[in-house]
Amino acid sequence: MSAFPLAIPDDPYLRDRLVDRIGQHWPRLLEALRPLYGEGDWERELASRLLSSALDRPADLRDLDLVREATPDWFQQSGMIGYCTYIDRFGGTLSGTNARLDELSRLGVTYFHPLPLLKPRTGDSDGGFAVADFRQVDPKLGTIEDLRRLATHLRARGISLCLDIVCNHTADSHEWAVAAKAGDKRFRDFYHVVEDAERVTAIEAHLGQVFPQTAPGNFTFVPEMGGHVWTTFYPFQWDLNYANPAVFIEMMDVLLYLANQGAEVFRLDSAPFLWKRHGTDCRGLPETHQVVRAWRAALAIAAPAVALKAEAIVGLGEVLPFLGDPDHPECHLAYNNTAMTALWAALATADTRPLATCLSQALAKPAAAGWLTYVRCHDDIIWGALKDVIPDETLGWISDFYAGEVSGSFADGQAFQAEPGAVRSTNGMAASLAGFRDGQDNAAALARLRLLYGVTFALDGIPTIYMGDERALTNDPDYASEPDHGDGRWLHRPQMDWTRPEGDIHRSIARFAFLRQNRDCLHAANPARPLNSPDRSLLIFERVGGVGDRLVCLGWFKEHGTVLDLSAVLGDGPWYDLLEETDITEHSVALLPWSVRWLVKKGG
Template sequence: MSAFPLALPDDAELSARLSARIGQHWHRLLAALRPLYGEGAWEGELAARLLGAAIARPADLRALDQVREAAPDWFQKPEMVGYCTYIDRFGGTLAGTRARLDELSQLGVRYFHPLPLLKPREGDSDGGFAVADFRQVDPKLGSIDDLRALASDLRARGISLCLDIVCNHTADTHDWALAAKAGDAKYRDFYHVVEAADQVAAYEAHLGQVFPQTAPGNFTFVPEMQGHVWTTFYPFQWDLNYANPVVFIEMMDVLLYLANQGAEVFRLDSAPFLWKRAGSDCRGLPETHQVVRAWRAALAIVAPAVALKAEAIVGLAEVLPFLGEPEQPECHLAYNNTAMTALWAALATGDTRPLSTCLTQALAKPAGAGWLTYVRCHDDIIWGALKGVIPDETLARISDFYAGAVPGSFADGQAFQAEPGAVRSTNGMAASLAGVRDGADNAAALARLRLLYGVTFALDGIPAIYMGDERALTNDPDYAVEPDHDDGRWLHRPRMDWTRNGGPTHAAIARFAQLRQGRACLHAGNPARPLLTADPALLAFERADRGGDRLICLGWFKGDAMTTDLSGLLGSGDWIDLLDGTDVNAQSVAMAPWGLRWLVKKNG
């Protein structure tokens, strides 16, 4: 494998650190990329970009690099709690968000993920996921200086900033796309352009559709390009051509630039779609994983404090490869989408066995990687992620349940789109799907919401709070009134109501975060292991540390109280519920309607 082709900087301390990191990771970077691109001049450009970013890295971030190199499991610590929001919905602007950081600290947040905030195209931008400039902030939110200031304020509170990197595509108004439309051959090769209609049809025969109702198909005819541009998502989002090494280098440079502005985690949006191959579904191909491995190696050289998170909202078998292997690491984190989906399925059916199945499958995760666990996010709940775990007809009933189309349903959600023949996904805020209605008696609904979050906070990984859930914020019924918000997912993207009392849900979530702190068994390296119970409605799993710390989470997914003998599961000894401080007798464990317990050995 080739040596690094450039001389290191004169700064002795920086040079020594870079030399060590290059010795460890440069060969991994080339091993990932040479099978894709061969050997060539791109290697020198790659090295130059790495070196330039390393020299430009601010001193405080270099110091953070050292801290995290000494504690590479920083993102697995039990103290890690996440919060996800839109800047305009949360604080209005980046400056306004800086004034609201006490809310995060009160909830024990250590990881803050504002959804897309880089400069989008004008008009419809798919909620900011059509980026026109990766090095500028949406001017409605502030400037790149404001972003640096937010990152600095968060870091002072021990909170890591996560940014979205829309790595699969750019907006059709990005400078690269504009140059391509103007006839520049270099930039035309940044995208996939298919000239013949029969070639498009040949590709489409193997491809799925992300938005079959609002954006059917995967190609858009663009007259200026004299052909069909690959557009997996919307016609204004042009898929990048990663078979071109220049594209890889440019996107790597974007990651390094934003890392030097203070980003500590990158959410790799639409990661499974990066590589295209005729005759395949173009999802999660081996070459895609080589691209992600190469980004991981590049960051390890320049900014080892930074973690990658895979946005792969698919079944677990397709997610796990994005976490890589010990000798070929990819992302540090991935969404545990199947656990989230199965959690909502359990709430609708009273059957927690599919969730236990998903947790058992998740045990295949590499020990050095972590999950991002969550109750809701900005996207729809895609029931297809449970295909093979729950029968299709049951998934269809669950979809109908959350759309309020099943007698006795407590949910206030809406069905969303799906591919022909597939089960329609679900939109709605967590509180609304759990049955919260403004002005109603919401005791049972709030108990359901607490149950969902209590289970999520007990699972292994970073539990993430979705904006407003801590205040039981409900759906925005008027979402379509705003320009470019006709997409049904805006139902669960309301503006934060700061006048709304946080109440018991806020207190419960803050309590979950507090109890996680310093609890050895809740380190993400200790996975959630399901325990068998006699009643399918009773979820049980344990978290155990080699040092002897152990916690058992119980969740009761029915609306009536019950008492059961769990001595066979809990064994001997006295137990205490951390959540309310009460003693628990293993032979007579009482569960309230939609009840939750975090059990630990007394004096343990």
Template sequence: MSPVTPSGARADVADLVAAALAARKASTYPGAADLLARARRWGPDLSAGVHAVFGPQSEGLVRRLAEVVVDGWLARPEALRERDVDRLLRPDWFQGPDALGYVCYADRFAGTLAGVTEHVDYLRELGTTYLHLMPLLAPREGANDGGYAVADYRSVRSDLGTMDDLEKLAAVLHDNGIALTIDLVLNHVAAEHEWAAAARAGDPRYRAYFHVFDDRAEPDRFERTLPEVFPDFAPGNFTWDDEIDGWVWTTFNSYQWDLNWSNPDVVTEFADLVLFLANKGVDCLRLDAIAFLWKRLGTNCQNQPEVHGITRALRAVARIAAPSLVFKAEAIVAPGDLVKYLGVGEYAGSVSDLAYHNSLMVQIWSALATNDARLLVRALDSFPPKPTTTAWATYLRCHDDIGWAIDDADAAAIGWNGYDHRRFLSQWFVGAFPGSPARGAEFQVNEATGDSRISGSAASLAGVETALASNDAARLEIALRRLRCAYAVVYGFGGIPLLYMGDELALLNDHSYLDEPAHAEDNRWMHRPKMPWDRVSRRTDPYALEGRMHGVIKHLGEVRRSLPSLHAAVESETALTSNPSVLAVQRRHAAGDLVQLYNFSGDWQRIDDSALGSIRHTDVVDHLTGGTPLREDGQVVLEPYAALWLTTRT
């Protein structure tokens, strides 16, 4: 018998789980008592998340989610249940200084999922503890937004292998201390997905999974405040479909249909998918396009509060049934909005576990272009503290373009014009500004706003390509120093640093994408190369380009693992120094404070000794070199693009 609750009261999730276990004659199964204990712990999050979105009419959904929890748990393999126990005993497994991420496309890295398995030793050599394989669930045929137009969440791309192959890969990764991350696209499905096909066939249940309008009246009202994600090749946010006889909401592309998350059936479907993927061995789900889930007239339909209630409920489902799974929010939004995806107020620590620190990435490139750290400090100072149980995912490059998320107020605070600075950055990183060594390409230029985004590999943006083209050893040295400085910030900021495939070898822009019809119209493929395994063999050669960069990245990881202060529970405090080219970062920890100094210029610089903060009057050591920083006349002297990680010598 199902629990009965008074009108308006919230059913106890643990009672609902107990009832579902009893209905399935599973109350005495091994582990059932632990499942109920987790339901008592995280059930209030599940209930609160659902009620925040659906109000007093949500009891039916809570009951359905409790049943999804039990069914998902019953299907969970024993090896993963053991992993759950380990993770519950070490819930900060993704926060420690030993946490390092590697990001790649399975096909570009190794051809197939089985091929990835063959290169696990390479990942371990880099210190990888977290592998993010870019979209691998079955997409629509033809154009598919790089895999983000999913046609079947329960199948793998046929060219990569099968779901069994994914499960086998996850097991091998786990045996080697590596967690697996894949993408779960939440905002939309491919127009060919079975839900969309049923909607087009006239099934009213599935039509309600989407936002469909009979005429343009309502879409036009929404369009007044909606931005365009891809103004070049997908203008507007709605597409007419003859078969469904209506205008379908399509934020990204005409073949990607936005889901109606105000429909409890959609929430239930995704709760089931979360556990299905967790039961295949996935450790982290990257929640793609999460900011776009909830639609509200008169807004930009991003970052609406209901998004956090939905995420809280889905995370609670996972915590009860598959507690070793964590969520990473793909929310490339303003700082004030971004922290909400990790949880603030009553949501603190109960939404996503990880979130991309997009602002840090943007500000590193900005500081390198200007030789000035002031805007970086101003921007990062606007971030409120995150929950101590969560972590930033820090990165220098990713599969996507770089959007210049420079706040006008932040720019004005240091005497700059935000619009002009964004235009400068775009010109600098395509190499059009005098003196720029960068070689990127503009992506999605918006003529109305003047904004443009940038494609390009980290090495090409840092000047390696230009130096090699001119056969200039001195310029190459500076470019590699620039790249080292940037990655030192990424590895030293705290959280989990993400190394994008090929950066460890200083791979350049790959223009062969122009020869592939499916990629030719999207220049982001220039920084999505295939792994040149013939060049990987040079990674141990200290004189080869690949060896020099690989050595830098490997060393950063090794030093990082030795410093307790790089645990993600600690906040990084950025500070201005007496020299605008030099950034100081302090991390206060019970095991000892860590002070980091970064010179964002290609010249020698000096700063006042006071930048060393709490370790100023002590004997200090730079853990990246093992030596002592140069100090003269009450100042610290820094070589071009220096990166120092300093603690008191013990």
């Protein structure tokens, strides 16, 4: 393995810290990239960008690097609580969001994920996921200085800032794309262009479709490019060509630049699609994992305080590889999408067995990695993620249930698009999908919402609140009246209503967060292990830490209450319910409709 190709400047910080980091991680970086690019001048350019970023790293972030190197499991701590929102929906602007940080602290939030806020293309930008400039903020939200200021204020409160990096594509108005359309060969090679229409058809035969109704196909003919540009998502989102080492270096430089503005976590949007190989479905290819592995090594050299999170909204079999292994680490975090999807499936069917199966499968996660757990997010619920644990016929019924198309359904959601023959996904805010309707008796809906969050907060990982769920915020029925909001997912991207009462669900979520603090068994290295349940409607799992450090979560997914003998599962008591602050007899455990219990040994 080649030595680092550049001399380290005679800077005390670089001399004391960077030399060690380079010695450890530069070989890993080359091990990942040389099979893709061979040896060449790109290595020297890569080294130059790393050194430049390390020199530019602000002093307070260098201090954070040292802290995180000493506590590499910082993102696995039991006190990590997430919050995800759109800046314009939450605080209006970055400055306005600064004024709302007390709201986050009251909920125990330590991880804040504002959805895409970098400068988007004009007009429809797929909710900000069509980025025109990775080094500027959307002018409607503020400036890069405002972003840096927000990151500083968050860090002072112990809150880590997570930013989206749309790593698969740029907007068609990005300077790289503009230069490519103008005939610049260097930037044309930043994208995939297929000149032969028959070749496009042959490639398409192996590919799925992300938006089969609103953006069918995976290619867009662009006259200025003299052919068809690969566009996995929308026609204005041009897929980057990672077979070109210059693309890897530029996107690495983007990560390092934003890390120096104060980002502590990067959500790698659309990560499975990074590498293209004709004749495959181009999802999660081995080369994709080498790219992600190299980004991790680069950050470990120049910004080791930063974590990577994989955005892979697919089944566990496709998600787990993005966490790598001890010898080849990739992302620090990944979404536990199947657990979220199975939660909603259990709520509709009163059958928790598929959820227990998903939790068992999730035990394959590397101990040093972490999940991000959640109830809802800005995207649709994709039922296909459960195709290996629930039959398609049942998944179709669940989809219909949440679209309100099944007799007796409590849900107020909408079906979303799917590929021909596939189960339609679901849109809707968590409260609406749980049956909450303003002006009605919502006791049952709130119980269902509390159950979902109570289970999610007991799972291993970073439990994350989606904007407004803490106030039972409902769907935006008028979403399509806003310009460029025709996509059905805007149903669950409403404006935050700060006049809406906080109520019981806010108190419950804040209590879940409080009870997680400093509880060792809830460290993410201690996984949620399903236990045998005497009833299909009862989910039981445990989190076990040191000697005597055990929490058992019970989730009852049924509209009628019951009393069960759980002595065979729990063992001898005495037991105590942390949520209800009551003693429990294991021979006679009462479960109210749609209820959750967190049990510990009394005195524990």
